[in-house]
Amino acid sequence: SQQGEEDPQALSIQEGENATMNCSYKTSINNLQWYRQNSGRGLVHLILIRSNEREKHSGRLRVTLDTSKKSSSLLITASRAADTASYFCATDPYNNNDMRFGAGTRLTVKP
Amino acid sequence: GAVVSQHPSWVICKSGTSVKIECRSLDFQATTMFWYRQFPKQSLMLMATSNEGSKATYEQGVEKDKFLINHASLTLSTLTVTSAHPEDSSFYICSARPGESSNQPQHFGDGTRLSIL
Numbered sequence: 436s437q438q439g440e441e442d443p444q445a446l447s448i449q450e451g452e453n454a455t456m457n458c459s460y461k462t463s464i465n466n467l468q469w470y471r472q473n474s475g476r477g478l479v480h481l482i483l484i485r486s487n488e489r490e491k492h493s494g495r496l497r498v499t500l501d502t503s504k505k506s507s508s509l510l511i512t513a514s515r516a517a518d519t520a521s522y523f524c525a526t527d528p529y530n531n532n533d534m535r536f537g538a539g540t541r542l543t544v545k546p
Numbered sequence: 547g548a549v550v551s552q553h554p555s556w557v558i559c560k561s562g563t564s565v566k567i568e569c570r571s572l573d574f575q576a577t578t579m580f581w582y583r584q585f586p587k588q589s590l591m592l593m594a595t596s597n598e599g600s601k602a603t604y605e606q607g608v609e610k611d612k613f614l615i616n617h618a619s620l621t622l623s624t625l626t627v628t629s630a631h632p633e634d635s636s637f638y639i640c641s642a643r644p645g646e647s648s649n650q651p652q653h654f655g656d657g658t659r660l661s662i663l
Contacts, residue, residue: 475659477552525652538580
């Protein structure tokens with residue numbers, strides 16, 4: 436069963452703008468991870484944030500985690516057309532070895 | 547970085563055929579590998595967790611006799627879709643995680659698009 440739920444389901448922006456995607460989950464977690472998927476391809480790991488961390492950066496990516504609200508956000512700054520993809524959050528439940536993926540946000544960055 | 551190779555990337559076959567998909571971790575050992583199924587524009591649904599040297603753990607609703615998983619070594623897991631039918635057509639993706647810690651990210655293969663005629 437799915438754990439995370441992302442919103443929005445789809446997001447369309449112009450190149451150079453920032454894109455923010457949100458993820459909510461239901462159970463206690465060890466960590467939360469964000470992945471990117473280009474159409475018809477596998478997933479690429481972007482960032483892992485542990486349950487005791489609140490914010491993490493990697494290049495143009497910024498991830499926040501609020502365990503009290505069971506939510507996370509992924510911010511992509513200065514977006515590029517090449518950022519067009521689906522983005523998924525995945526949670527690693529506290530007492531389970533399995534990751535659960537949300538439904539994903541389809542991001543389109545227009546040149 | 548950690549690389550997972552999945553083969554084949556694309557299969558078209560007749561109904562009733564059995565199809566084997568391979569998932570290899572190329573530069574790390576993976577005690578556990580995961581098999582997912584993804585329908586168009588939807589999320590990944592975990593099918594089963596493949597454990598080296600033991601039986602796979604299947605998710606509820608996944609037929610273990612239909613989707614045979616063999617994790618023969620620390621670098622190879624296979625998924626065999628037995629007697630495939632059109633409803634089995636989907637995108638299948640494997641992943642592997644280096645080490646035992648759940649604080650390691652999963653590394654994904656590029657997926658296999660299976661089309662059953």
